[in-house]
Amino acid sequence: MEAAMGLMRRIPPKHSEAALSALLSLLPHHSSDLLSQVDQPLQVLCDVDSGKEFILCEYNRDADSYRSPWSNKYHPALDDGPHPSAELRKLEIEANDVFTIYRDQYYEGGISSVYMWEDENEGFIACFLIKKDGSKTAHGRRGYLQEGSWDAIHVIEVGPEEEVNARYCLTSSVMLSLTTNDESEGTFNLSGSIRRQMNMELSVAEGHLCNMGRMIEEMESKLRNSLDQVYFGKTKEMVCTLRPPAEIVQTKFPDSRIP
């Protein structure tokens, strides 16, 4: 498994789907470990009742069927697939509606889904997913990207309420890829995946949804900035180390060179 995870860190992120299926065929006994530890771009199905799309993941899957957060039904239909309790389902519906608006505010398009289920410790687990295709042929508003995708998976374990507070443990993974293509500049592709965790103990006065929402918003902003500045920045640093900008580039100053 260690070797497999090592490989996943080296393979270009845009090939991660192919890499995972290669690993699954080499290590069939480790399939559940691989599927839970390796992030994959998200797939989507269309809910037959509402006509709305929903995201597929391990958390809404039973056998080969997936539960839609809109109709709460499994696609393809299942007789005995697990469903959240009535109360949790209420929260799930609310979460999907609010998250739709959040998603639209930040992503100006894309698809989102939220799934919740009870866990053994009297708490529950919520999974918030976002899939955005930012290419100019899809939801890329400004048309910069020939290809662009952002897939985010946020899994929050909510501990049982203790008096005023509840404990939230968030694990977030973001996978993204962006490609610009230009006659004069060639093809420029940056892609990556990172995973982070955040734990908080918060008062439930404003409700679980508020707490979870804020954590996710904070985490996504952190990840976006981190990807942009640190991660992409490091690759830029590397390029400038390989071939430092020469004096003929007028707008650059010496302090933009990394020693």
Add this chain to the structure above:
Amino acid sequence: MSDEDETASQLTDNQKIEIAKWFLLNSPAGEIQYVAKDIRALLKNERLYLAAVSEAFPLYNKSHLICLEFPDRSGEVMVTSFSEIDKNEYLDPRTAQVAIIDHVKQVIEDARPAKDEELSSSYVEEYRSALDVEIIKYVSEAYPKGVCSVYCTSGKDVEEPGMDFELVVVICAARHSPQNFCNGSWRSVWNMEFKDELQMVEVRGKFEVGAHYFEEGNVQLDAKHECKDSTVFQSADDSAVSLTTIIRHHEAEYLNSLQKSYSKLPDTTFKDLRRKLPVTRTLFPWHNTQQFSLTKDIQKSLGLEGSK
């Protein structure tokens, strides 16, 4: 026995080798040895492992233009498809030696002087070596750790003016900092077609730049570009200077455009994926979520009444 055994044996040996090769060939610059180690652990089968590496390493080495030092420190050889004499033999025209290499270990095992038929004619060699001299100067100025070589890829037996020949300039700069979780490489290949009748040199350049940062994550840059230019067919020394100027100009321009692409990221390109903040320039009003009436409240506070 069980289902698992059946599935495992459903993958034929050849399929396993192909998978191993795919991982090896897709390794980022400077990381193939690490990938090989992981592959060896996964395959748990020396025969399959050896088959995979023996096929994958040569391809990887040639595509990454790896540079190996001669044991006697007389110079370096670049492993490229242009310098390949035989599958394990690579020519270094600068020192007129042929290196016999071990692709998997990525070292030179032996060296011998190049045979006459492996080298260019003195006419072509004049052009090749003049260009080599200029390119070395350029590369040592522009790249802190660059290597380069010039090969004749066509017409090496042309004895005198009257026929076409082709030279190729190969430049590679790689930096491996595994302790900083960062590796990268810059590769440029310049084809120069010396067209005698037109008295022109047609230049075609290809760039490939890659970087990999993997501290608690996995982010990679993959950039490619092609360009064209041309110049007049002059004497060996004059051609060398004007061709190097062309290369210098285009490479600097390309670096510039890479930097531009990076600077557009935070506010422009990235925005098409996810904005830094909503249009309202404030954080999302989660606190307006009351049971059951939340959607309306939020829509109101965001001024979205009536939509959706």
